[in-house]
Amino acid sequence: MLYQSPLTAKFHRAFTLTSGERQALDAVRIRIVAIGANQNLVREGDQPSRCIMVLAGLASTSKVTGDGKRQVTAYHVPGDMPDLLSLHLDLLDSDVRTVSACSVGFINHSAIRLLCERHPRLAANLWRTTLVDASIFREWVVNVGKRQALGRVAHLLCEIMLRMEDAGLASDQTCAFAVTQADLGEATGLSAVHINRTLKSLREKRLTSLVNGQLTIHDWEGLAFLSEFRHDYLHSARTNKTAEFMSMH
Known part of the structure; x- marks a missing residue:
């Protein structure tokens, strides 16, 4: 069986890839790491140079109040890229943590930017992903508030x-x-x-x-x-x- 990277699989679920898109995605280097439960992947205030992709397990985005209380604002399932916004924002405003034991992939920003420059459909899909994340955040606000x-x-x-x-x-x-x-x-x-x-x-x-x-x-x-x-x-x-x-x- 030919190798298919997790990134390729993610995009393939969204639309049929061209051969060029597939080759570009399969060529992206992903560093895969196993991480235990309740561990920070990135912290509020970080300025990461890479994005996270959840490959297995469950992660969350959250913020902590001054008295140490944590509010989870989203759960992330396999295939999600919870800190994709770090491509364009100078620093993160939330923590991303593992909830269960996870397998995560780290993808350098430079590699994702190159994909976006050379393959407009991939860039558009990543933009759509951030819009869907925002839609889910809005629904969570209603859920907790009302x-x-x-x-x-x-x-x-x-x-x-x-x-x-x-x-x-x-x-x-x-x-x-x-x-x-x-x-x-x-x-x-x-x-x-x-x-x-x-x-x-x-x-x-x-x-x-x-x-x-x-x-x-x-x-x-x-x-x-x-x-x-x-x-x-x-x-x-x-x-x-x-x-x-x-x-x-």
């Missing part, structure tokens, strides 16, 4: 399932989601005790379960209705098809 606890957690679980399906990492409405209750609390603005009660309620309603790092949605329509979940903010043709399929089951 939804009640049950809907807040349910909405997050719906999002993770569709994004993992989009990455080809979900089957039969089950996917890996190796988070603790404290992790979920940081992502939803709820205490660990409140998260425990909320997950219990979702189980009792037979909507979803989160056991041993595995998320299963038992009733997609019920969970989506509870959280007022609309998948359009993910802007993915594949997740749109998945949402339509799930709504029929």
